[in-house]
Amino acid sequence: MKYYAETHEWIEVVDGIATMGISTFAAEELGDLTYVEMPAVGKAFAAGAVIGTVESVKAASDIFAPIGGTVSEVNDALAADPALLNQAPEGDGWICRLKDVKEDELKTLLTAEQYQKTIAE
Amino acid sequence: MDEKLLETPLAAEHRALGARMVPFAGWLMPVQYAEGILAEHHHCRQHAALFDICHMGEFRVKGALAAADLDRILARPVADQPVGSCRYNFSLNEQGGVRDDLIVYRLAADEFYLVVNAGPCAGDAAWIGGHLSTTTAFADESAATAKLDLQGPEAAAVLGRLGLATASLPRYYHFQQTAIAGVPVLLSRTGYTGELGFELYFAAAAAVKLWRLLLADPAVKPADLGARDTLRLEMGYPLYGHEMDETTTPVEAGFGAMLKLGQPREFIGSAVLRDPVAGKPRRRLIGMALENKRAARAGAPIYCGAEQVGTVSSGAVAPSLDRAVAMGYVRADLELPVGAALELDNGRVRLAGTVAALPFYGAGSARMELAGR
Incomplete structure (x- = not known):
C-alpha cells in the first residue's frame, strides 16, 4: 500500500524494502524536471531528512525521506533521464529504495485518499 | 496577493489552452502550457512560437x-x-x-x-x-495596444502564408507598417529569442483574432514566459530586474560601447558615466557554463577559490545546450577570461562552472537572410 507525505513524496514497503518517489501532483506542479540529485547508496536517513533534490526549469525542490531507512538502491535510469519523473512519477520514475526501514513510521503518513484531499484544498 | 493583477486581452485564450497563470510584473501571465517549457523552447528553436506580450x-x-x-x-x-x-x-x-x-x-x-x-x-x-x-x-498607448511575438526559423514562412510577401519583410532591427487579415500592424523584425522573428503591434481589440489566426498555422505553437526566459538566457540577453536595475549602469551590463560616451552628447546620467571615479564600473556581467544540468539560480553567490567575487543574476538549464548556464555580476577588477574556473553556490552545494562567452547559444536564426531578398 502506498503512503504519502505532506511534502509530496510517496513510499511503498514490500517485504521490508521501501520504494519512494515524488507524487504525480508534485511532478505536475514542478513542470519539466531536468536534474535529480540522488542519495548515496548505504547512507541512512531519519524521517523528514533531505534525501535528494529535484530541479525543474524554474526551481529546485528538496526531497524528504518519508520514513527512516538506509538507501539500498537508486534509480539510475532516472538519473540519466529526469523526464521519467514527469512521465511516470509513481512508477518508472521512482527515486530510490530503502532497507532497514522504520515501518511503524508509516502510520504518521497519509493514505492515498487522505493525500488526495490535502492537494484538492 | 491583495494587489489586483492585470490581464491581457488573451487571458481567456490562455486558460482555454490549459496555461498555468502566474503573477509577473503586476500582470497575471501564462508561464507554460500543457506541453511544458522544454517543448515550447524547442518548438521556438525549430519551428515558430507565438508569445502574448500584451503586458509590455x-x-x-x-x-x-x-x-x-x-x-x-x-x-x-x-x-x-x-x-x-x-x-x-x-x-x-x-x-x-x-x-x-x-x-x-x-x-x-x-x-x-x-x-x-x-x-x-x-x-x-x-x-x-x-x-x-x-x-x-x-x-x-499601452492599454489600447496588443503585442504578439512570432519567433522561430519558420516565422517568415508563417507570415507568407498569411499573405505578406516574404521577400519584402523588414530587415533585422527594422520595421514596416502592414496589415494582416485587414488589421493594421506595425511589424518589426526583432525579438527576444535569438531566432528569426517578428514583433506585431496592433489594436488590442484585434488581439484574439490575430492570436487565433497565427495559431491556426501548423508551424506555430503558443509559448510563454517560462520558455521566453530560457530562450533569452541562452542568448545572454538581459532581463530587466535581473541583469539590470537602478543600481546597474549599461557599462557594467556590457553595453558601454553602444553609448558612444566619447561624443559630446549630454543625456540623463551621462555626467556620472563619464566621471572617472563615480562612473568607474564596480562590476561586470559575465556568462558561466555549468558542468551538467544542475542550475545555479538568481542570487547564488559566485566564488573564485574561497572568496565570493559576485552573484548570479539569472540561471537555469539551457535546453538547447543540454547543460545549465548562468549570467552574473563579478567584481570589475578581476581577470576572469573565458574558461576561468568558478564555483556557484546553489544553496546546497557549490557547483563547478567556467566563464563562457555570450551568447551561450550561437546557432540562432535571428539574422538569417530571407529568400528572394
Whole structure:
C-alpha cells in the first residue's frame, strides 16, 4: 500500500524494502524536471531528512525521506533521464529504495485518499 | 496577493489552452502550457512560437523637438537613427543606473514609438513624458495596444502564408507598417529569442483574432514566459530586474560601447558615466557554463577559490545546450577570461562552472537572410 507525505513524496514497503518517489501532483506542479540529485547508496536517513533534490526549469525542490531507512538502491535510469519523473512519477520514475526501514513510521503518513484531499484544498 | 493583477486581452485564450497563470510584473501571465517549457523552447528553436506580450508598454512621442528630446533623455543616440529602424536603448537615472531598457522605433523624422517593460511602464511614462519639451506630444498607448511575438526559423514562412510577401519583410532591427487579415500592424523584425522573428503591434481589440489566426498555422505553437526566459538566457540577453536595475549602469551590463560616451552628447546620467571615479564600473556581467544540468539560480553567490567575487543574476538549464548556464555580476577588477574556473553556490552545494562567452547559444536564426531578398 502506498503512503504519502505532506511534502509530496510517496513510499511503498514490500517485504521490508521501501520504494519512494515524488507524487504525480508534485511532478505536475514542478513542470519539466531536468536534474535529480540522488542519495548515496548505504547512507541512512531519519524521517523528514533531505534525501535528494529535484530541479525543474524554474526551481529546485528538496526531497524528504518519508520514513527512516538506509538507501539500498537508486534509480539510475532516472538519473540519466529526469523526464521519467514527469512521465511516470509513481512508477518508472521512482527515486530510490530503502532497507532497514522504520515501518511503524508509516502510520504518521497519509493514505492515498487522505493525500488526495490535502492537494484538492 | 491583495494587489489586483492585470490581464491581457488573451487571458481567456490562455486558460482555454490549459496555461498555468502566474503573477509577473503586476500582470497575471501564462508561464507554460500543457506541453511544458522544454517543448515550447524547442518548438521556438525549430519551428515558430507565438508569445502574448500584451503586458509590455508602448509610447508615441511626436514633435519637431522629439528627436532632440529623446537624445537628451535616453542613453544611446536617437537623432542619427534612420526612419524605419529599431534601436535598443536605455532610460537612466541621474546616477547612470538603468531605469528601464527599451526599443525605440523611428516612425518618421519627428515621430517615435517606444516599447518598454511592463513593470517600469507607469514610471517610464511619468519620467520620459515629464522630461519632454512642452511642444513634444506624448501618448501612452499601452492599454489600447496588443503585442504578439512570432519567433522561430519558420516565422517568415508563417507570415507568407498569411499573405505578406516574404521577400519584402523588414530587415533585422527594422520595421514596416502592414496589415494582416485587414488589421493594421506595425511589424518589426526583432525579438527576444535569438531566432528569426517578428514583433506585431496592433489594436488590442484585434488581439484574439490575430492570436487565433497565427495559431491556426501548423508551424506555430503558443509559448510563454517560462520558455521566453530560457530562450533569452541562452542568448545572454538581459532581463530587466535581473541583469539590470537602478543600481546597474549599461557599462557594467556590457553595453558601454553602444553609448558612444566619447561624443559630446549630454543625456540623463551621462555626467556620472563619464566621471572617472563615480562612473568607474564596480562590476561586470559575465556568462558561466555549468558542468551538467544542475542550475545555479538568481542570487547564488559566485566564488573564485574561497572568496565570493559576485552573484548570479539569472540561471537555469539551457535546453538547447543540454547543460545549465548562468549570467552574473563579478567584481570589475578581476581577470576572469573565458574558461576561468568558478564555483556557484546553489544553496546546497557549490557547483563547478567556467566563464563562457555570450551568447551561450550561437546557432540562432535571428539574422538569417530571407529568400528572394
